[in-house]
Amino acid sequence: MIDLLGGGESSFGQLNALTITATLGVVTATLALWTMMRPKGFPPGPRGLPIVGSIFSMNDSPEVVFGKWSKQYGDIFGFKVGERWMVVINRQALIKEAVLKQGVDFADRPDFYSMDIFTEGYKDIAFSPYSETWKLHRKLAHSALRHFATGKPLQDLISSVYPKIERYLAEKEGKPVDPKLLLTLLMYNVLTQMCFGTSYELESPVVVKWVKMADEFNEQFGLGLAADFFPWAKYVPSSGPRFIKNSSKGFFAMMRALADESRKKYDSENINDFYSLLLKAQDDARKEGENVDKLTDTHIFQTILDIFSAGTQTTIETLYWAMALLVTYPEFQKKVQxxxxxxxxxxRLPTINDRGKLPHTEATLYEVMRYSSILPTAVPRATTRDTTLGGYSIPKGAVVMINTYSMHYDPQEWDQPDKFLPDHFLSSSGTVRDHPPSFLPFGAGRRGCLGEAVAKADLFLIFTWFMQNYTFSRVPGKESEDILKMIPQTASGRLLRPYEIMINKRD
Known part of the structure; x- marks a missing residue:
């Protein structure tokens, strides 16, 4: 009897264990399948795997992967990465439909954990949600750019750095030079004066440290953090978040030192830099009792950090590409000179008024922007509400990737898009085509680049001055070296690997 009861209890226990295991298996399988169910009317795209989605299919740079998928699924496709639904929009018709005609629907930003760290809780302009606070700071930044970064003030500011560049290059005469450091030193000097009214020696240790930190970040950040797509991952100790937090501390410490010095000199009756203008707006808000919560010290710091970062990185990387391309194609360099x-x-120095008189120079610069496509997919957006595009439904909060690379390399819009040809931007009459329909290096709409006009002016003045005074060439003995190699899979865009060239004063 005891044996029979014992055997019965054992069988019953085994049955319960099997039932529980089977139930857990069914629940797990159901949850896994549920994670793959696409929202009703969602654009077609790769199905991916349960739980993780298509994360393992992102095994190359985004423009390469998205190019393959657009051939398979069309100009708009969707997929899932972790817990986030992603939509990629390709080619000019749909992109302009989204960012211009349906601008508000596509004006938000995804709440990526990495950006939460960088922006101290989304208190900046670039990555903060579409809100009244964002509108206020964008308006302030636009006002600052209009006051301090247009026309002759900008021209004088940039030209004030030229003597420092000349001294630097005179010391490097006849020696190989990596122009990334030179360009960073140049733009850092321009932006510190513009933002804080502070000038540095060209090779200040502070500037060199900034260059090192930026290069290290671009090399290591890759395509983002796991916690950007799996929110629970931010509670798991890992090297990614630690790296971003440490990088942020380094960048913040340098910028706060500049901000603190500028605040000491602040005079509300003498506003002559970006940071002073923001402090004046903060003072006015406190006096009037309005928008005080939108103009905290953190908001102001993040806004000035946005202006500084945007004003340096895009210009530096574009000019870095320009030098590499003109070394590779010296016939175009000669034509510009x-x-x-x-x-x-x-x-005399080049001026803003020379724009329009140098079609080959401007066309070459625009072709550098197209060919390099530094941001092949613009900063990710998110939908502010349920919407439709191209006949498909896109739910609120979906991450939206604007694939500008698909515009810049569209064979239906460009003759031989894979080739570097400044003639892409010249009309049959020899004038500059500065707004071809399939050209969008600075974005558009509500999230378009705030400093587009400033960036274009910076690039024109600096590029023209370099071409007027210097010749770029290959390092002797390395004539066959390919210097157009990119850092793979970086969230910062299509960045070139470090290279060296000769920069010699023109006779």
């Missing part, structure tokens, strides 16, 4: 000699000569 001849035009500058004919129109400007060597006896």
């Amino acid at each position: 001849t035009e500058i000699d004919d129109v400007i000569g060597r006896d």
Whole structure:
């Protein structure tokens, strides 16, 4: 009897264990399948795996992966990465429909954990949600740019750094140079004066440290953090968040030192830099009792950090590409130099008023922007509400990737898009095509680049001055070296690996 009861209890226990195991298996399988169910009317795309989605299919740079998928699924496709639904929009018709005609629907930002760290809780402009606070700070930044970064003030500011560049290059005459450091030193000087009214020696240890930190970040950040797509992952100790927190501390410490010095000199009756203008707006808000919560010290710091970062990185990387391309294609360099000699000569500096008079120079610069496509997919957006695009339904909060690379390399819009050809931006009459329909290097709509006009002016003045005064060439003995190699899979865009060239004063 005891044996029979014992055997019965054992069988019953085994049955319960099997039932529990089977139930857990069914529940797990159901949950896994549920994670793969696409929202009703969602764009077609790769199905991916349960739980993780298509994360393992992102095994190359985004523009390469998205290019393959667009051929398979069309100009708009969707997929899932972790817990986030993603939508990619390709080619000019749909992109402009989204960012211009349905601008509000596509004006938000995803709440990525990495950006939460960088922005101290989304208190900046670039990554903060579409809100009244965002509108206020964008308006302030626009006002600051209009006051301090247009026309002659900008021209004088940039030209004040040229003597420092000349001294630096005179010491490097006949030696290989990595122009990334030179360009960073140049732009850091321009932006510290513009933002804080502070000038540095060209090779200040502070600036060199900034360059090192930026390069390290671009190399290690990759395509983001696991916690950007699996929110629970932020509670798991890992190296990614630690790296971003440490990088942020380094960048913040340097910028706060500049901000603190500027605050000491602040005079509400003498506003002559970006940071002072923001402090004045904060003072006015406190006096009037309005928008005080939107103009905290953190908000102001993050806004100035946005202006500084945007004003340096895009210009530096574009000019870095320009130098590499003109070394690779010296015939275009010669053509630009001849035009500058004919129109400007060597006896005066290039000015903003020279734009429109140098078609080959401007066309070459625009072709650098197209060919490099530094941000092949613009900063990710998110939908502010349920919406539709291209006949498909996109739910509120979906991450939206604007694939500008698909515009810049569209064979239906460009003749031989894979080739570097400044003629892409010249009309049949020889004038500049500065707004081709399939060209969008600075974005558009509510989230378009705030400093587009400033960036274009910066690039024109600096590029033209370099071409007027210097010649770029390959390092002797390395004539066959390919210097157009990119850092793979970086969230910061299509960045070139470090290279060296010769930069010699023109006769």
